[in-house]
Every structure is written in C-alpha cells, then in structure tokens.
Amino acid sequence: MKAVAIQAFGGPEGLAVIDLPDPSPAGGQVLIAVEAIGVGGVDAVIRRGALAAYGFEEGHVPGGEVAGTVTAVGGGVDTSWVGRRVWAFTGVGGGYVEQAVAQIGEVLPLPANLSAVDAVTLGSSGVVAHFGLSHAHFAPGESVLVRGAAGSIGIMTVQLAARGGAGAVAVTTSSAERGERLRGLGATHVLDRSGEGGRDAPAGYDVIIDIVAGAHMPSFFARLNPNGRLVAVGAVGGMPPADFGTEMMAAFQRSLSFATFSAATVAGPELRAVRTAQFAAAGGGELHTVVHELLPLGQAALAHRKMDAGEVFGRIVLTT
Structure with missing residues (x-):
C-alpha cells in the first residue's frame, strides 16, 4: 500500500x-x-x-x-x-x-x-476544545480568548465557548478576513496575533486557550483577569521560553494559573461519549x-x- x-x-x-x-x-x-x-x-x-x-x-x-x-x-x-x-x-x-x-x-x-472528511476534521480537535475549556474551569458568562483560532482546534473552541454561554469570545488571527469567518462561528472580538486591537474588546480575560505557545506566550499572562487561567492545548509555534513562569510570578497578587492539556489524560469512555455527541451535533x-x-x-x-x-x-x- x-x-x-x-x-x-x-x-x-x-x-x-x-x-x-x-x-x-x-x-x-x-x-x-x-x-x-x-x-x-x-x-x-x-x-x-x-x-x-x-x-x-x-x-x-x-x-x-x-x-x-x-x-x-x-x-x-x-x-x-x-x-x-x-x-x-x-x-x-x-x-x-x-x-x-x-x-x-x-x-x-x-x-x-456525517462524512469521512468532516469526521477527521472534528474527531480530535473537538475533544481537545471541549476538555481544554473544562480543564480551564470555564463557566457561563466568563470571557474567553482563543489564541491561534484559525486552526481546527481553535475553530471548535470558539464554537463551544459561544455555545457554552461565554460573555465574550475573542480570537487572535492573522487577517481581517479570517476574523470575519470566526465571527460567523461565534467570535465576538477579533484581535491581531499579539492580542492587540478589537474595538470594545475586554481589557482582560477569565480564560485563555492557547494553541500556539511559542516565544510570545508569556506576554498573554498580562491579558488574564485576576484568577484568570491560561491553558496551553498545543504548541504549533514551538515551546515557550524556559523562564515563562516569571511573568506569572511578577503578577503574584492576581492569582493567575497556567496549565497544559492533552487528551491523552482523559479516560476512554469520556472521550467516546464526547466524540459521539459531537459527531451527532455536526451531522x-x-x-x-x-x-x-x-x-x-x-x-x-x-x-x-x-x-x-x-x-x-x-x-x-x-x-x-
């Protein structure tokens, strides 16, 4: 073969x-x-x-x-x-x-x-988006920023956050055209890759789902509200700097949290249940x-x- x-x-x-x-x-x-x-x-x-x-x-x-x-x-x-x-x-x-x-x-x-093409577009990305938000303890009414929202994980995170009652769903992306497409999927604010821009965008976010990581990840701790949580669900931009935690320590009194998430830590029956529900929803x-x-x-x-x-x-x- x-x-x-x-x-x-x-x-x-x-x-x-x-x-x-x-x-x-x-x-x-x-x-x-x-x-x-x-x-x-x-x-x-x-x-x-x-x-x-x-x-x-x-x-x-x-x-x-x-x-x-x-x-x-x-x-x-x-x-x-x-x-x-x-x-x-x-x-x-x-x-x-x-x-x-x-x-x-x-x-x-x-x-x-549900087509085979749609299945492989959703199968892995959907559960990462679902459990990534869960790992961040996302609750209805909270503001969410999806960093690197134009990929399949980001697109699913935007939709699930919006369906879950987020107070705001901001996205970072590389162009206005992509931003408009993300608005059609549930985004309320469009930012550039650095997290700037977006008229009337929240000054801070309760949850950041980061698919990019890379050298600029530490700068996004400053965009978290007090008690805010940043969860890295990917690293398509490479590993963050070895000292990235110093940004959090500098903001010690704001009680920020950082976590990574991999679907490998979720029990098989839970993954199957969520995938089955998402396949039905997509169909x-x-x-x-x-x-x-x-x-x-x-x-x-x-x-x-x-x-x-x-x-x-x-x-x-x-x-x-």
Missing part, C-alpha cells in the same frame, strides 16, 4: 511517498480502508524533529486520525464491524496510509449524515466543521507547506 513517511526531519520536503506491506489487524484491532486523513499541527511538529527526544525517528509515518470502512478485524473483535463506516484514532502516527489499523477501543461508528448542523482543502495522500508535503506558511483556515484533509 501507499503511505507517506518522514524520510528526513525538517521541512515538508522530508515527507515522501513510500510502499509498505498491506497490514493485518492483530488481536483487538480493526483494519480500515482509509477515505480521509486529518492533517494536524502535531504532525508538523513531529516532522520538524522537535519531538525527536521523545522517541520519534526518521521513517515515522505521521497522522493520528482516519475515517473509512472496516475491512477486517483481529481476534476478539466482533465481525459485525466489517463494512461499517468509522472514525479511528491511530495514536501518535500511522495515519498517512491507504490502509490503517486501530485498536477497537479507539474506533467510533460514523452517523449516516445535525449544530457544530460546523471547516475544511480548508482536500488533497490526495501523495500531496502530503504540499499540505505541510501550506500549514507552515500559515495559509490554512480549518483543516487540510488528505484523501485516498
């Missing part, structure tokens, strides 16, 4: 199409004929080699979520799964392929009214997925070039 692997860490040119043996599902697994593959920010971070110290090596096949049809099951898996349309989490890799294997506990059936038009572009699997490098250039609004989806 065709797959895309990281042949050399660094730029998108390090991604290459390769041939791999057709996989077979082991016990507790299913084999999926892939139709759609979500291209996530973590894929780019791994591709750059930023996580090499955590065991990622060249030759790694990126991609964490796929959707398609189950074609075979391993031992201990009910054969009724064969022929069903599903979404699946493949882990920290293994998704940029024509045929994917996944543990049955990481597989969800798709509603008839019914209550949540909106935003697909930037569909590209064939063989153009994964182009997808990464577009991400690196900051061109993507929503999610790029690879198709087979």
